[in-house]
Amino acid sequence: MQKVTKIFGELVANDHVDFQLRKGEIHALLGENGAGKTTLMRILYGLYQQTTGDIFIDGEKVTINSPKDAIKKGVGMVTQHFALVPPMTVAENVVLGYTDSFVLDQAAIEKKVGEAANQFSLDINPKSIVRHLSVGQRQRVEILKALYRNAKVLILDEPTAVLVPQEVDSLFETLDRLRKDGLSVIFISHKLDEVTKITDRVTVLRDGKSIGTVDTVNVTQKQLAAMMVGRDTFGVTRQTEINPDNKKILEVEDLCALDDKGLPALKNLKLSIRSGEILGIAGVGGNGQKELAEILSGVKAPISGVIKINDKNLVGKDPSEFSKMGIGRIPEDRHEGVVGDLTVYENLALEHLDEYSKNGFLDKQAIRKNANELIKNFQIKAKPTDRIRTLSGGNMQKVLLARVLSRQPEVVIAPQPTRGLDVGATEYVRQQLLEQRTRGAAVMLISEDLDEILSISDRIAVIYEGEIVGTINAQNATPEKLGLMMSGALREKA
Structure with missing residues (x-):
């Protein structure tokens, strides 16, 4: 790809980007959210057309107007979903x-697909x-689907996000x-440890421009992070150990709940968190994490069990009572946690409007004063009057953090707080949790990112099919051990 520009x-979105992929290499494409990675790959796969610039495959200039064109040229793509x-x-x-046939010969296609699977191991x-099939097996089907169509180039978008x-x-x-068989792979990932482990070269995009391409063996994770964000990032990790004598603040006993389809989501779940402790909840998505977060903020009611904060039972209370009792929840989906057409200052006051009401009227001056303080304290890159839908994902998350953490809750529920955020915003969110x-x-901390769980948790509880199958101290945990627990193959007593 030469001098590719895409303007919306x-x-x-892309500003004269050069990208070169060699035969038989795995090439990482790195960049913060909004850096232009997805746009560039959508152009290569025919979902977008470049404003200017050229695409060459095997030295021949090509025009790609659709995914069908891309597949004909040997380009395949496996998306995260x-x-x-x-x-x-x-x-x-x-x-x-x-x-081209309207009638499939089942035996024939199974034979051909089986032969292709064997060919590509x-x-x-x-x-x-x-x-x-498991998630990992479904991903293999997607890869096989691309290779069956004679792909010479395979684009993988965040391929490990859903895997144990x-x-x-x-x-x-x-x-x-x-x-080794000569396939060329473009590997899009936020996880620098994976990039340095599997790739041959790395191209970094920032603000729509190519910052450079480096050989993976010659660069460190810290250097790659600095290329992505334009400054050094130092990583955020827990530095001290928790005092074992700290008081238990939140206790959950025998919690049972149903999911939205009426099926069991939580089964006699038990856990506790002490003052000054981060408890990481690790697990593959869909094992009850969503229901647990909703119940612990009063949004969803359990069918049985006990939830205590400072020995007071919260079961049967509504979300406002949960909040008054000292529980603060950062919404899992940041877009559902805000009202897009309202301003930043209005969203910052949303959950506490009663505090700004006088004789049935809102004190907008007080709301704006509060917003100005929070924008400064939480480093939100926005004006109070900006519509919140115009903010980046990182700044939208800062608004939610400010709204919850400024109340200094005794318990913080943080489901997937860095999902979809770039390196800089992720670092900021983790630092805020450590400050709490x-x-x-x-x-x-409920997260599907094991690096995140291991970096800042004091203890890690693994959830599998709605149960806590083990709780271990973070210093004794390894990704391999957690992976076995997350797949239900290992259980460990607290």
């Missing part, structure tokens, strides 16, 4: 859209129904084999 209205049909078999999914049964450590290892083994710990708050 007044926004320059898989495009598979769950009731169909692996073989049916692989050939879907890649056959992908351990997958073509007769399996997709809905019965053992599945990540399996993915890397697959990619290494494919690389230092202040003496009991912090529950």
